[in-house]
Amino acid sequence: MEDLQIVEHVVRQDPKVIEQCVISGIPREDMHKVYCDPWTIGYDERFGSKVRLQQGLMYYRPNIDDSQYSYPLDFVPIFNCDTQEITHIDIPPVRRPVNKAPPNNYHPAAIEASGGYRKDLKPINITQPEGVSFTVKNRVIEWQNWKVHVGFNYREGIVLNNITYNDKGTERGVFYRLSLAEMVVPYGNPEHPHHRKHAFDLGEYGGGYMTNSLAVGCDCKGAIHYMDADFVNKAGSSQTIKNAICIHEEDAGILFKHTDFRDDSVIVTRGRKLLISHVFTAANYEYCVYWIFHQDGTVQLEVKLTGILNTYAMNPGEDTKGWGTQVYPGVNAHNHQHLFCMRIDPNIDGPANTVFQVDARQGAGEVGSTENKYGNAFYAHRTKFRTPQESVSDYDGSTSRTWEMCNEGKLNPYSGKPVSYKLVSREVPALLPKGGGLVWKRAGFARHAVHVTKYQDDQLHPAGRHVPQTSGDPSQGIPNWVSGEAGQQSIENTDIVLWHTFGITHFPSPEDYPVMPAEPMTLLLRPRNFFERNPALDVPPSYASTPSSQLAKAKSGGGGAIHGSDPSSVSV
Amino acid sequence: MEDLQIVEHVVRQDPKVIEQCVISGIPREDMHKVYCDPWTIGYDERFGSKVRLQQGLMYYRPNIDDSQYSYPLDFVPIFNCDTQEITHIDIPPVRRPVNKAPPNNYHPAAIEASGGYRKDLKPINITQPEGVSFTVKNRVIEWQNWKVHVGFNYREGIVLNNITYNDKGTERGVFYRLSLAEMVVPYGNPEHPHHRKHAFDLGEYGGGYMTNSLAVGCDCKGAIHYMDADFVNKAGSSQTIKNAICIHEEDAGILFKHTDFRDDSVIVTRGRKLLISHVFTAANYEYCVYWIFHQDGTVQLEVKLTGILNTYAMNPGEDTKGWGTQVYPGVNAHNHQHLFCMRIDPNIDGPANTVFQVDARQGAGEVGSTENKYGNAFYAHRTKFRTPQESVSDYDGSTSRTWEMCNEGKLNPYSGKPVSYKLVSREVPALLPKGGGLVWKRAGFARHAVHVTKYQDDQLHPAGRHVPQTSGDPSQGIPNWVSGEAGQQSIENTDIVLWHTFGITHFPSPEDYPVMPAEPMTLLLRPRNFFERNPALDVPPSYASTPSSQLAKAKSGGGGAIHGSDPSSVSV
Numbered sequence A, B: 001m002e003d004l005q006i007v008e009h010v011v012r013q014d015p016k017v018i019e020q021c022v023i024s025g026i027p028r029e030d031m032h033k034v035y036c037d038p039w040t041i042g043y044d045e046r047f048g049s050k051v052r053l054q055q056g057l058m059y060y061r062p063n064i065d066d067s068q069y070s071y072p073l074d075f076v077p078i079f080n081c082d083t084q085e086i087t088h089i090d091i092p093p094v095r096r097p098v099n100k101a102p103p104n105n106y107h108p109a110a111i112e113a114s115g116g117y118r119k120d121l122k123p124i125n126i127t128q129p130e131g132v133s134f135t136v137k138n139r140v141i142e143w144q145n146w147k148v149h150v151g152f153n154y155r156e157g158i159v160l161n162n163i164t165y166n167d168k169g170t171e172r173g174v175f176y177r178l179s180l181a182e183m184v185v186p187y188g189n190p191e192h193p194h195h196r197k198h199a200f201d202l203g204e205y206g207g208g209y210m211t212n213s214l215a216v217g218c219d220c221k222g223a224i225h226y227m228d229a230d231f232v233n234k235a236g237s238s239q240t241i242k243n244a245i246c247i248h249e250e251d252a253g254i255l256f257k258h259t260d261f262r263d264d265s266v267i268v269t270r271g272r273k274l275l276i277s278h279v280f281t282a283a284n285y286e287y288c289v290y291w292i293f294h295q296d297g298t299v300q301l302e303v304k305l306t307g308i309l310n311t312y313a314m315n316p317g318e319d320t321k322g323w324g325t326q327v328y329p330g331v332n333a334h335n336h337q338h339l340f341c342m343r344i345d346p347n348i349d350g351p352a353n354t355v356f357q358v359d360a361r362q363g364a365g366e367v368g369s370t371e372n373k374y375g376n377a378f379y380a381h382r383t384k385f386r387t388p389q390e391s392v393s394d395y396d397g398s399t400s401r402t403w404e405m406c407n408e409g410k411l412n413p414y415s416g417k418p419v420s421y422k423l424v425s426r427e428v429p430a431l432l433p434k435g436g437g438l439v440w441k442r443a444g445f446a447r448h449a450v451h452v453t454k455y456q457d458d459q460l461h462p463a464g465r466h467v468p469q470t471s472g473d474p475s476q477g478i479p480n481w482v483s484g485e486a487g488q489q490s491i492e493n494t495d496i497v498l499w500h501t502f503g504i505t506h507f508p509s510p511e512d513y514p515v516m517p518a519e520p521m522t523l524l525l526r527p528r529n530f531f532e533r534n535p536a537l538d539v540p541p542s543y544a545s546t547p548s549s550q551l552a553k554a555k556s557g558g559g560g561a562i563h564g565s566d567p568s569s570v571s572v
């Protein structure tokens, strides 16, 4: 973070920047009100890769507590990290003086001034008087048959290792390692120099490095276990973020329920989930990352986007040309995507795994034929990925496409199908920047929803190990691992890694401003043919009755049902 | 429910059924252990539409508390509702005697016998000591600027009417009416008579009629307000389900957060949601329906599937041919889809609304061109639906497709775009039964993700008002409303209805058995260009500090931040 603040310090004193501020309508004595979010330059062919550069996205704060994102400036200084100087300024052909609109703030004084806080929210208290249901030994969490090591590094943030599930006394491997390995946020405005806005927040900055300390203790509710994050920083020394990782349980609603209509015998069982989370701030945006374990064997990744839109200046009445939205007078929020790459190193009952693409398909035979008279036949079509090249695949919603990570050496005794975990992910937009263009070249991982590679020690980073100022000529990371000779290796029945790109396309609107309500996206890793039955049947029910207990109740006029020990709900 | 039990009573005494039971290996003195789930016949061309018929899906319970779904029988009696007789039995060419496997039960005695309940779950208590944040007057709920009338009928279950949002003192229309209007569950096994398994649970049975009474009070946690459901039943008399509708609040996690990296000024605000829900039991399956209101103006529909798979008999070693999965020895669970049709009657600042399909598209100009030099241009392409015929559309994940319901007569003052709500729905499989086949003809609504019609008083039921034993020749409901003359009406700037089909394709696995962990699916109706800013900024933050308060704190060594009144979390 210190690095970032140096840029701001330098721009405020640079005469060329001061000159541009004056042109923008900012008095030269107001340079302490000028703010700079330094982004790594991405790649700019004019300057190449030899000198470490930052592009300074510039803002103005009329008053110390105003949000600077309502006062974007229209020029972009380039900062040389080696000489600590401004070496260039990108100035647009059409100038846009600093916004004259009143501030659009979200802090308490602003809310109080505009009507105050709502007073009709009664507290919800969530307590665990007997403590939590998990144990922590060093960095290993045990909870509800799950066991997981919680790692952390400057880049990926939380890394989950050695994830196992205790299946009736047998500790079974599920995943060797799970992480968010990379992300890219391409912006869709083709006007220079906005094409450089396509941050790789993990590879260029580090999701761990930017993680919030939750020391104030109020991002989550209930009984929280915090872990610190310790990692090596850019200077090579150790750094600690206190309370970086939040670990807590939440009620998860109905886990299962069934009523028999004949006799009203019923079972209803409530679920519980374990969340291991961190929040990181990437300049204007925040990313809240939740790794969620469920009692039914499901692992869920949820990402919530919040924080503040990246904004750019616009003149009154200016046409955004469809590349952005005026979210407040004088504030243009450009179209963008948030594309995440999840790295899944499966260990489904051991490291020898194989990936299948699974598509729902209509059965053969036309309507009226003997084999499909009524046309209702359908089945799960499975395509085995034999090589990395074959594994390059996109999402298809119409076939309910999923991807299964299987151990073909172990079959479910009932279904006869290989034990597996399937990836169920529905938020999978196409990479919108065009083939052959800058983002497409640099963010090769984002061209497709799924790539599978043979495990290699040095393949952790889907856009390459070193990302800043790579040109994408040639592309780093995944495109290399799935093409040429590497792309022809066998990935059957061996130690493999599945890389999954998911995310959203974001066309801003005024509702997202001045701070954005959290936008959630989620994906599931679900056991299929892994267990012999629903593994959560032994979770104590909140209510259960059987046909025989119902019968006894009818005869005696009382009793019959088993109530759980959990205090039940209160009617109001 | 009485109707259903009559069928079971009759089959147990019918000599032809008894004969089939004996062939299946059930002693004739055990007929009280034979169970029947009567499904409406769907449509069977041999019997036509003139006589009301039920198909009896047959099961056996070795002991009163055993789940009958582990002992499916292989024949299907046809019950004539008028004469209350068995008029026919469908007998498969290959016989499958009753299952010999031990029971697979989920009730407490069975769990105790196989190791007992887990003992390591500590309670989570959720309390609202000051009461709830909503008010109820008759059937109108007010909560966090929302106002909604909660209706209920035998067919759709919960119906939400007159949904408005109080925007700083102005009560603005959002939706006139929301409901789940129809559903179909087609099974994918083409062997006779499984093609008849494609229940329209709302149109043939009634989601209201089958709703669970939550009188035991333990399906939800916290402070619950229950509403009874009163409706007219088949006999024409009034019927009440006590505590049919559950209304309660839940904590919703982070609503928004932002930290400024320079000064660590921060705001974090927790969200709250209001859930209006019911659970209905459709023979073996349960559907949990949650209508969820959020503080940021979003309306969410979540459906959880739980209960028990529909099962059919299989012989040891029998090949399921890909049409199903052996989930337990002798138990074949067939492939199926759950396709729901949501009826949305928008009222976006009044009834004159228009629907646009919105797709993310790459900008014009090849990489290297003046207008798109780096290839990064993309925008939201909007297609106006001018007629019902034009509105027939499918989901496209690659373009992040959404559908916007707009009031073109009212533009957002900042963005200049029409006020709107967009439908964000990502679980939208194609209807798998083939074009021209039985299900395709009867479930016309499910052929496409979206249809838009001009509002008509008598158009409430997407598969037709009367569904049982319709042949689909011609198709009832939506296909008629979007074709011919009706399909050419103008749906611009008028009172319209959007019909949305969503759901999942379900290939069963042993984890889903003997009772299925809840499988959630969800969709959002989100305000876009409807508000001038994030409408939840006045929700009291759990923590807030400003640059100036941080500065003061740094100078004084104390204070600065505003803590919310909510008790914050406890570290463990």
Ligand SMILES: [Co+2]
Binding pocket: A305, A336, A338, A506
């Ligand atoms: Co965004």
Ligand SMILES: [Co+2]
Binding pocket: B305, B336, B338, B506
């Ligand atoms: Co299902």
